[in-house]
Amino acid sequence: MSIDWTQRPVLRQWVTLVALAAMANVASVVPFSRHVMAQQPDQPTPAEQQNPANEPVPIQQAPVDVVAPAKTPARRVALFAVPKNAAIAQESLVLQSMLRGAVAKLDGVAFADAAPARNPDNLVRAASLVENGNEWLNKDPAVYPNYREEALNRYQTAYDMLLASPGGADMRLLGHAAKGLGVAKLLTGTQQEAARLMRQSLLVYPMQSSVEYAYTPEAQEAFEQVVRDTAAEASGSIQVKTLPDGAEVFVDGKLQGYAPLTVNNLTAGEHYVTVFADGHWKWAEFVAVPPGGTVDKMVELAAAPSLPVLQSSLKDVQRKWNAKGVGVAAQNLKEAANADEVILLRVDKNKQGEFILDGFTVRLSGDVAPTSATIAPDAKFLDNIRLFIEGQTGAGTVSDAGAVPLSMPLIRSVALPVSGNLGTTDVIDPNSQIFNTGGEEDESIVNEWWFWTLIGVGVAGAAVAIALPLTLGEEESSGGPKGGIHVKLVTLP
Template sequence: MMGQREQRRGTTLLTLFVFITTLWAPYVMAQTPEAAAPAAEAPKKPTQWRVGVLAVPARRSDKKLALPIQALFRNEVTKLLSTQLVVPTGDSDLSELVELRGMVDRGNKLLRGTKFSEAMPLYQEAADRIGMVDLVPDRRLLARLYKGLAICQWIDNNKEAARSNAQRSRHLWPNQSDVEWAFNMETSRLFRDVTVGWETTPNGEITIKTSPSDAEVFVDGVSRGFSPVTVAQASVGPHHVFVVRDGYMAHQSWVVVESEQQANVKVGLKAIPNKSGFDRAVTRLKRASSRAHRALKNLNTLAKAHGGVDVLIAVTVRGKRGALELRGAVYKNGKAEAVRETLQQDAFLISNMRGLVRTWTGVDFGPDLESEPLEGSVARDVAGPDVSGANSGDPTYIMGGKDVFAAEQRAKTDTLFNKWWFWAGAAVLVGGAVTAIVVLAGDTGPTSPTGSVSIDLYTPSVP
């Protein structure tokens, strides 16, 4: 009997030890630094491709068809992942654009840390250099740049310049909300000031004429057609104008619109250095569009006019009984492949062109960002420059974004007591402890005397 009690006691202690180990092991693992595990290498970003598009009329009568088709193809290229649309305007330095994007990103991080004085030089330098980039405007980049510059200037008490740059940002990316400008009470006031000004001031008008004509005109980063162009109901303030025509240097400038006034822009375009060679290559493209190997030399010339490309789509456009006949070649990785497609001029024209762009380039489309906010919301710093002048008892509104307080919330809530396995282990441990106490309590009581009992069942007989 003594051996059985010792065995039960040992089993109970072993079970209790297993319970404690089960509870303690996850806690130890949770406290182990993540750095101890081998860190996975960050995925490399794909290289940004330079993609060019040329659509030339097969006949003179096809000119009115070729220009809009080229514009539509180029617009679809801008929606591809990791690509940059380039146009035949000479040397387009893509590295400059990438560097400017990095400067704006760094400036935005400084703004979120309310380091306005440190962000100012970054935005100012980027604004000075962006005018030298002759690529089709990156609306998001320009809007972020002038937004950051406006905020820094407003904090620096340069109100007029800040208001002008805030209008530029809003024109380039209208879908902005007040929470995106709420770095503090002062910057929120800047957003409201511009918004209220537009709501109470009548619009104006912009007219753009170019020499030569038929140049594609972008106003605030959006294609408005081919010159001459008139933009009605243009809100007051500065608007970005970008003009591009194949074989000519790109032109960009700012035009200020006054209320109920017409702003006139006249642009004299300058030919690229090898304009004659470019024109000959386009002419030969029409003749050799059905044979890619004959067009390869011309494609090399056209690629150089774009400042170098990774993919060049060069086709002729011919109208034919409600359809568009495309013939030409796709220049990719130094090789040319003949293409020939027919597109119906119906409701599916844009989607069919989109499919061709994906097939010819081999690149997928990215998400549609047109309806997205410019940037995430930010928290208001209630200790802004004008808080000292607020009246006692005035309400203060804090409209912080979720991303601002996320780290602090995680720090407060990410404790051991919020882990499900902690309470599960605790329940098992308590149950095991209770069981052990019951078992041990039953074994430690006084023992009964041991021995043998003999019962005599003999009954004497009665005489």
């Protein structure tokens, strides 16, 4: 498969940037407005009417709620990209991350991670407990006088289970658990801890509205105060070093780069930092970023049992780059990553700066299919990566319709009017310096940290002037810009 891209320049805009080799970027989240329907009050079941007190059962001893039935297991796909030579090793690493990210967005496909998380069974149970906790927050206090304690019990257990599976949960589930626990803490009289958890939830899952906290007027006001306090503080930084070196670093679910690195312009507060490398257990924890300061974090990753197999299999693949040799090594990689299928790619780069991919896709049946592609780091780079991955897997990408609300209070619980301008359904992005909740902003791949690595700006300590003629194009009805990006580097004296 070959992906070619044709320029159709309409407007040429020259942008001059001065950059250091260690160019940092914090991925932006575009705020948007939405309307959310509040939930309808539930009715107690006959069993609940007979036992309105419904004395709590310790969760560690027996299930207290109905666990949602397990979904049909998704097809698990692993992906590995190796450089054709040492000169392209860094670009190959970045490209591997981008390709894996595309796999993770496929419908009906789960990315088979070569860096396992501990206690993976915790995630399903925690998700069920979070939903049960929200149900208890919405119980009628006249019928269920102990609803606060029941909700707190479930949220606390879910939160603890997620922390015991570091790096395993997505940011929505983690943010939901922290939010629910914060509300439950507030309702049971622990205000300071409640505010900390609400802020924690806001930072890992920024797109929240105050109406989502309107279980009581006090809970909604507490969240609004958290937003005001967060906006008033100076941003800070996290400096991450890892052993082994070069591990991937995520902050609040967004890939920031590879250690050692410093992530700047982070909203003060507790951010969820995840670090992992293939063949090692994931590491993750909440790291408190001080206002206007920097926190240092040294992470030593523990080797997982799959590490020796991964290392030897990838070496075998590079020595025997043919369907037969790849087929044997791929079977070992599938087992190491607990995958059903595996995509193996070798990365090279031509004189035009385009990435040349060749490799093999090993199907669930064991069949080995050769594949190839040429992908340029231009305005259609992300689209072309998506198309390539869709072609290899036969799966479509889940549309990104925006943030999904964590949970909503019942209509009877929503207190109106609400204070200030925060009582709208506009979402709040705490990483915006002014907490802007207006229209979407234009995004460009030149603002992404990985772009500069892919085009070859990676000379440590060298200051360069980058003359960047950015060709902007008209948008088609199908969406997406047409245009090219050409970069001219001039070393500063």
